[in-house]
Amino acid sequence: MRPINLIPPEDRRGDSAPLRTGPLPYIVLGALVAVLIGVGGIVLLGNQISESKDELARVEAEDSAAAARAQQLSAYTRFRDMSEQRVQTVQSLADSRFDWERVMRELSLVLPSSVWLTDLTASASADANVSGGGGGGSLRSQVPGPALEIGGCATGQDAVAGFVTALKDIDGVTRVGVESSELGEEEEPGEAGSVETGSNSGSTGDECRTRDFIAKFSLVVAFDAAPVPSAEGEGETATVASPAEKSESTSSESSESAESSAGE
Numbered sequence: 001m002r003p004i005n006l007i008p009p010e011d012r013r014g015d016s017a018p019l020r021t022g023p024l025p026y027i028v029l030g031a032l033v034a035v036l037i038g039v040g041g042i043v044l045l046g047n048q049i050s051e052s053k054d055e056l057a058r059v060e061a062e063d064s065a066a067a068a069r070a071q072q073l074s075a076y077t078r079f080r081d082m083s084e085q086r087v088q089t090v091q092s093l094a095d096s097r098f099d100w101e102r103v104m105r106e107l108s109l110v111l112p113s114s115v116w117l118t119d120l121t122a123s124a125s126a127d128a129n130v131s132g133g134g135g136g137g138s139l140r141s142q143v144p145g146p147a148l149e150i151g152g153c154a155t156g157q158d159a160v161a162g163f164v165t166a167l168k169d170i171d172g173v174t175r176v177g178v179e180s181s182e183l184g185e186e187e188e189p190g191e192a193g194s195v196e197t198g199s200n201s202g203s204t205g206d207e208c209r210t211r212d213f214i215a216k217f218s219l220v221v222a223f224d225a226a227p228v229p230s231a232e233g234e235g236e237t238a239t240v241a242s243p244a245e246k247s248e249s250t251s252s253e254s255s256e257s258a259e260s261s262a263g264e
Helices: 023-096 100-110 157-167 243-263
Strands: 115-123 147-154 175-183 215-222 237-240
Touching: 100 115, 100 157, 115 157, 147 157, 157 175, 157 215
Parallel strands: none
Antiparallel strands: 115 147, 115 237, 147 215, 175 215
């Protein structure tokens, strides 16, 4: 026979007892789960905030250390900047100077025996105000940088051409311009325009064409590769007096010496 349980359902125990169902247990369980999730989120957020604060503190400490290090090294930075400025200043001054001594030395080496000079002017720029220049004329104004203005005579036009070629051998010369080159005119002795070569000649000394084959020239030697000097150095010039001026100066000094001796 099959057994039959005669105990009322509400009094039964064990697996056979009926479950007491209702919404309250589920509501309580959901609330507990929500509270647990909220607590976990709060804990995680708090940990993230703590880590961020620690990271910020570490970065601020590194920034303070870097600032202190930079402050310690600022003296070296200022010294480096000052050193670079001085180097640039020295380079600028060196570039604004021109080695006229070297140019004159090389000019003396390339000057042929068939050419003699009456005027020689060296100027650092076309704006330099030079009295008694070498007669470069309009050609000198076309050279913004250093240039030589040369005036003199040569034994013929071939000698002038050879001198122009020789000038190009000077270090730094970029071009040589011929302002003029003219032969002398043959004149009869005693004519008004004749040139006397004696020591008592009344000529001014700038006319060197004593023969009809002698050519009087005027040249401009340009150094275009050289830097144009600044406004402070534009007035730098070097002028070589003509032989006539040197002779007049020597004669004047001799006369003054002689007068002094006579007075004593």
